[in-house]
Amino acid sequence: MEDLASDTEVDFSIRDLANGKKLFGVAQCYKCHRIQGQGGIAGPDLTPAGYRFSTHDLLETIIDPNKSISDQYQATIFQMEDGRTITGRVVNLNGDQYWVQPDMIKPNELVRLKVQEIEDMKPATVSVMPVGLLDNLTSEEILDLLAYLKSTAPKPADELGE
Numbered sequence: 001m002e003d004l005a006s007d008t009e010v011d012f013s014i015r016d017l018a019n020g021k022k023l024f025g026v027a028q029c030y031k032c033h034r035i036q037g038q039g040g041i042a043g044p045d046l047t048p049a050g051y052r053f054s055t056h057d058l059l060e061t062i063i064d065p066n067k068s069i070s071d072q073y074q075a076t077i078f079q080m081e082d083g084r085t086i087t088g089r090v091v092n093l094n095g096d097q098y099w100v101q102p103d104m105i106k107p108n109e110l111v112r113l114k115v116q117e118i119e120d121m122k123p124a125t126v127s128v129m130p131v132g133l134l135d136n137l138t139s140e141e142i143l144d145l146l147a148y149l150k151s152t153a154p155k156p157a158d159e160l161g162e
């Protein structure tokens with residue numbers, strides 16, 4: 001973060017966007033995020049993210065997802081009577097049972113919890129977005145990824161000439 005944030009005045013117009021797009025897949029972003037109409041729905045659509053966030057904030061949300069957690073995507077921590085603790089997003093409440101998705105990267109693996117066996121439930125304070133997703137990328141690759149994120153956002157007219 002420090003290395004790159006000091007460098008936020010980077011010239012993104014010279015970055016490799018095709019490589020950034022490829023890295024979006026390599027770093028698993030597609031599993032949870034849509035961009036330009038493609039990808040998963042566990043997290044917000046990132047097409048406009050490059051416009052909504054400054055470069056610094058964009059990088060920060062990726063490196064430290066726990067800094068801002070959206071209630072819309074927040075997980076719940078279930079404390080079960082048998083001692084199990086299950087954290088996941090509730091995808092369905094059906095009569096006396098919750099269907100919970102413990103791992104957003106495997107959206108089809110659901111766990112069924114019976115309401116009468118739940119001792120306690122509270123909102124999770126950590127994001128379902130994993131930390132460390134960029135750990136295996138070089139800083140050059142991270143810049144390409146950021147450039148790609150910035151490129152999909154609609155630009156206001158006065159910035160188009162830059």
Ligand code: HEC
Pocket residue numbers: 024027028029030031032033042043044045046049058061062065066068069070071073074104105127128129130133134
């Ligand atoms: C396991 C699911 C998951 C994966 C994988 C994931 N994210 Fe996220 N991401 C989320 C969720 C959920 C949020 C909503 C905020 C929150 O609750 O943390 C989010 C928020 C964001 C945001 C803030 C968007 C906004 O509009 O608030 C950005 C930017 C982002 N992710 C980028 C990425 C990038 C880039 C990758 C790949 C390196 C990635 N994410 C991988 C789930 C994921």
